[in-house]
Amino acid sequence: MSVTLQSAPFDPGQLLSRFSVGRDETGAIASFTGLARAERGQTTALELEAYEGFTDAEIAKAVNAAIHRFGLQDAVVVHRIGAIAPGEAIVFVATAAPHRRAAFEACDHLMDWLKSRAPFWKKEHGPDGARWIEPTDRDRTDAGRWDTPFDTPASQAAQDDDK
Amino acid sequence: MSVTLQSAPFDPGQLLSRFSVGRDETGAIASFTGLARAERGQTTALELEAYEGFTDAEIAKAVNAAIHRFGLQDAVVVHRIGAIAPGEAIVFVATAAPHRRAAFEACDHLMDWLKSRAPFWKKEHGPDGARWIEPTDRDRTDAGRWDTPFDTPASQAAQDDDK
């Protein structure tokens, strides 16, 4: 299992190559790559802020929970921080499992969690200036699909208390 | 869109690298890599037979249907044929969409289709000899998740007639 925050661009394919070698008992690897969209010129750059030592630890907790919940053999998350240009990868998630259902569901789940509950702060730069972004309702609904009575993340519980 | 059947081993990461460059308006790339499992020595090799010109055409039909159904920007399928050693990739599917739900669902759907309805014949070689494999009940159930009244593939309809 590994979680990396990095400001340098990365090639998702290189990460998948590294993740997929030497797996004699892994039947299934699902991966997801999130890319920055240009939005037809409306977004010139994305800026992601993390709290290093906190953000990576929270992601690692979520990844370990997913490994346990879905019976994964391994998982990796690489997340960009800082300024990201359109077309560049923002996030890469890969999951390894004996069978494909677990690999897909864990990858989907981790992305929903990362998009709505991971401790990042996101600024969109466009022709009219910059603005801070919060999760969309769709992001919250997607993440909510995975909630169980046993599974309310600490950060979510704290948020609910504040409301 | 591209569909490739090939007998040479491939690196899924290299395919993902190629698929993910120059995508300014793609927010999401989902990928799946199926690997041959050693099954703790029970499987020494997998042998996949295709009907070239038919198998690739059927896959292309399924990919085009998925592009339409899920609103994909692009999709790629690479499938091994011939003898495949444990740890080697059998299949790679990648889907590109503006948002992640469509990319995930299309990739998941295509894999279910490939695992249960694609025209391949699979032989497993083990210490006790070789045997031909047919789709598992789980494969059929997984593929059935995606059926709609408008969406009974020709090959499936033909199978049902024969039963």
Add this chain to the structure above:
Amino acid sequence: MAKVLLFGRFADVAGWREKTIEAATLADLRTALSADPHLAEALAGPSVQVAVDKALVRADIALTAASEVAFLPPMSGG
């Protein structure tokens, strides 16, 4: 007359993968193949599909010298 292709376990059962066989129709071809009782039994199984010139067919069909007829066992998926 047609080029006949056998896939998967059909080729194992018959001991050949490709053969040119004299037959005016698909029904005639099936009759000719029935000379091998093991192959006849395999081809009569459930979920067997037949493709003529790479298109699945369910009814009888006329064959020409250029026809390619493929007998497809239940597909295993990839």
Add this chain to the structure above:
Amino acid sequence: MAKVLLFGRFADVAGWREKTIEAATLADLRTALSADPHLAEALAGPSVQVAVDKALVRADIALTAASEVAFLPPMSGG
């Protein structure tokens, strides 16, 4: 006394990201930060979280010179 970190729009509002501030408790620290009314308003918003030494806290807590207190706006996700 504590090292205070502001994230996201809080840093934009305050005009700083990191500062050492004299405070014996988290409540004292909040009072000290309220000297800036814009920051006070931002910190009072919904879904604001506070981490002391990289762990989220909800109650008041004593601070030492080594404490690191982070004010976290609603997280946007990655």
